[in-house]
Amino acid sequence: MTTLSARPVPAAWPSVPRELPRTMSAVVFDAFGPPDVLRVDTVDVPEVGPGEVLVRVAAVCVGRFLDVSLRAGRHPVMPELPHVLGVEHAGTVVAVGPGVETGVSEIDVGQHVAVWPVLGCGNCEACLSGSKEACPTLRIDGVHSRGAYAEYTAVGADAVWSLPDDLDPATAAGVALAGPVAMNQLRQAGLRTGDWVLVAGAASALGSTTAELARHLGARVIGTSRAAWKRERLLAMGLEAALDPTAEGFVDEVRALTGGAGVAVAVDDLGDPDIFARLTDVLAPQGVLVSSGAFLGGTVPLNLARLYTLNQRILGVRTGNDASALALWAEVARGFRPVVDRAFPLAEAAEAHRFLEADDNMGRIVLITGQA
Ligand SMILES: NC(=O)c1ccc[n+]([C@@H]2O[C@H](COP(=O)([O-])OP(=O)(O)OC[C@H]3O[C@@H](n4cnc5c(N)ncnc54)[C@H](OP(=O)(O)O)[C@@H]3O)[C@@H](O)[C@H]2O)c1
Ligand SMILES: [Zn+2]
Numbered sequence: 330m331t332t333l334s335a336r337p338v339p340a341a342w343p344s345v346p347r348e349l350p351r352t353m354s355a356v357v358f359d360a361f362g363p364p365d366v367l368r369v370d371t372v373d374v375p376e377v378g379p380g381e382v383l384v385r386v387a388a389v390c391v392g393r394f395l396d397v398s399l400r401a402g403r404h405p406v407m408p409e410l411p412h413v414l415g416v417e418h419a420g421t422v423v424a425v426g427p428g429v430e431t432g433v434s435e436i437d438v439g440q441h442v443a444v445w446p447v448l449g450c451g452n453c454e455a456c457l458s459g460s461k462e463a464c465p466t467l468r469i470d471g472v473h474s475r476g477a478y479a480e481y482t483a484v485g486a487d488a489v490w491s492l493p494d495d496l497d498p499a500t501a502a503g504v505a506l507a508g509p510v511a512m513n514q515l516r517q518a519g520l521r522t523g524d525w526v527l528v529a530g531a532a533s534a535l536g537s538t539t540a541e542l543a544r545h546l547g548a549r550v551i552g553t554s555r556a557a558w559k560r561e562r563l564l565a566m567g568l569e570a571a572l573d574p575t576a577e578g579f580v581d582e583v584r585a586l587t588g589g590a591g592v593a594v595a596v597d598d599l600g601d602p603d604i605f606a607r608l609t610d611v612l613a614p615q616g617v618l619v620s621s622g623a624f625l626g627g628t629v630p631l632n633l634a635r636l637y638t639l640n641q642r643i644l645g646v647r648t649g650n651d652a653s654a655l656a657l658w659a660e661v662a663r664g665f666r667p668v669v670d671r672a673f674p675l676a677e678a679a680e681a682h683r684f685l686e687a688d689d690n691m692g693r694i695v696l697i698t699g700q701a
Contacts, residue, residue: 342441418444425438512649528550
């Protein structure tokens with residue numbers, strides 16, 4: 330197992346309460362702003378609608394865009410306030426709503442689940458062809474509606490994945506959304522064993538997942554970070570090299586590492602113009618550059634003559650889909666694990682946001698509810 334824990338991450342799954350409470354603790358905010366806007370409050374336990382399950386949350390991830398940018402008012406979706414953040418999470422099913430088949434799908438009370446609440450409409454061409462990531466009306470629990478910085482969530486039964494017994498809540502939460510996204514990135518890019526892959530921001534929540542998954546799948550992975558201590562940690566994970574993407578010799582170093590050829594796949598979730606330009610410089614002929622995020626701006630320079638003469642592709646991957654999720658969980662069964670950095674108690678969500686915004690994380694940050 331390659332999980333690197335800077336602090337022990339608690340492993341307890343919540344039990345099924347004898348009687349469901351009517352209210353619960355949640356972290357809410359009433360105005361967009363700095364981490365201080367996050368406060369603990371008592372709110373109603375959500376009702377379980379048709380096709381939904383009620384999950385008693387064990388661990389919920391903190392992400393840069395869906396959590397931090399949303400809280401700060403920099404996300405394109407502005408949910409109704411007060412809002413409860415929290416998308417990727419894991420917990421114990423404590424109730425099932427009408428219409429949820431329990432026996433066949435293995436979703437039943439007491440089951441430990443990972444929740445990936447990215448919901449396609451189910452009816453459009455994209456959804457019907459298995460590419461819900463391209464659904465024009467994609468909705469995300471925790472963005473469009475209240476999320477999992479709370480003791481309980483009501484989520485669609487098709488958003489939960491039954492877990493093997495040996496998975497702890499932080500690991501399960503850490504892979505719930507980023508795992509299917511990373512798998513989709515690598516599959517859409519046509520990754521093959523032995524390929525050189527470069528992941529920009531490889532210490533980030535998503536970047537570390539992609540880098541570790543690519544390594545697990547047999548690729549030779551180069552990761553980038555501006556911080557020397559994170560580069561050391563990336564090397565300790567087993568990456569071939571860890572480089573500073575802002576350093577002068579970056580392009581030459583990647584070329585030297587790859588025997589002059591460049592990388593077959595480059596993954597950029599940052600959208601920084603300078604780093605993006607450098608990635609295009611080190612992309613091999615016929616290479617694929619994948620983009621799944623742009624929180625550093627997203628307007629980038631592009632040398633089209635280079636792109637077409639080298640037969641390269643730039644590929645947007647918005648999120649995962651059912652096929653990438655299935656493939657991801659198969660790799661979890663074969664031993665793939667996300668890089669989990671540390672856990673904060675749910676009540677310290679503001680501290681966890683500050684920690685992430687200071688770029689102090691190496692991998693996933695989770696909030697844990699600590700309920701027995
Ligand atoms: N499409 C999806 O489903 C999805 C899912 C998750 C995340 N994302 C995207 O992935 C990106 C990262 O999110 P995350 O949650 O993984 O973030 P994170 O853990 O907070 O990491 C952010 C990374 O950004 C890098 N960074 C920060 N400021 C920088 C700067 N000025 N120049 C260069 N690098 C800088 C840091 O790298 P250093 O190591 O150099 O400090 C850090 O590793 C976001 O754009 C997000 O939208 C997309
Ligand atoms: Zn749809």
